[in-house]
Amino acid sequence: MNTTDKFQPLSEVFGFSVENQSDRAVRYRKNKLCPFNNIVSNCTKNSIELPLGVCSLYHKKQPIIICPIRFREDWKIMSDAAAFIFDEKTTWTHVGEVKLKDKFGKSAGNIDYVLVSYDEKGRIIDFGSLEVQAVYISGNLSGPFTAYLENPTPDFNWIHALKYPKPDYLSSSRKRLIPQIIAKGSILKQWNKKQAVALQTAFYETLPTLPEVSKSEADFAFFLYDLEPCKQEKRLELTLQKVVYTQFAMALEQIAKFEAGSLTDFTQLLQKKLDAKRIGGINIHNLENIVVE
16 A cells, blocks of 8 residues: 655545555545545535545655545544543434534534433433544645546556645644634533544644543543554554543643744834834835844
8 A cells, every 4th residue: 555645645535545446446436435424425525516535645654634524434433432421331322513602692613523422211411522623735636636536546646746735734723623622612611511522643743732631530532543554455444543631721721822933033023113113114014024134
């Protein structure tokens, strides 16, 4: 199985490794199907009619998940999260995309999955949340994807270096993960509900180091997954690598904290703005583009 992104970035297309030429893999590519429990049989990434069917791409010799549906393989994320949220013998299920509102009726966003425990009459006993975060990408992914579908051979290469696709971990955390934890997590914490987040290991490692506690003390947990090769079947398998048990307050303090840049550089920029304002000869709103040396 290909383990390098030197010549092409695609890891999985419509659920199967690009090297997989089995009848099943060919059928999934031809019909644009999704094997990972999408809401419909077909892939719907970016578009229903013309889906961008890339589940994962190679970066630094590792397959990186870029589609959140990829995490639904065999519903492992659900059983893993349930083992944290509920007691072992609890009867539970999950519901998806549940709108969460604050005290004033304003939406705090949709919870990806709410795991619900219930009694023999179907009455809710308890619940907890599970958020799933794939990685945003930068660069051109449609180019290699289109070229591969035109000629889906095991020795597919993509030599075009312009805007080579790669994970954008910073945008994934600042634009998606952190706002979710702040908005939805704060409400769930006030309700004393346990929360779980499913991420890939490489993504988690870009976050600040979080203080860990025992499972019994935790109300918040990160479930870290990777894609491991199943060589006999020429496919990748979602595999739980580690669970980071922590507490919401401690996690929020670290994740939402932006590390300060240079105080000297900022002071110099302020000085330039002040000088410009005093002499009145420069458009002070354009000074952000001035390079501080």
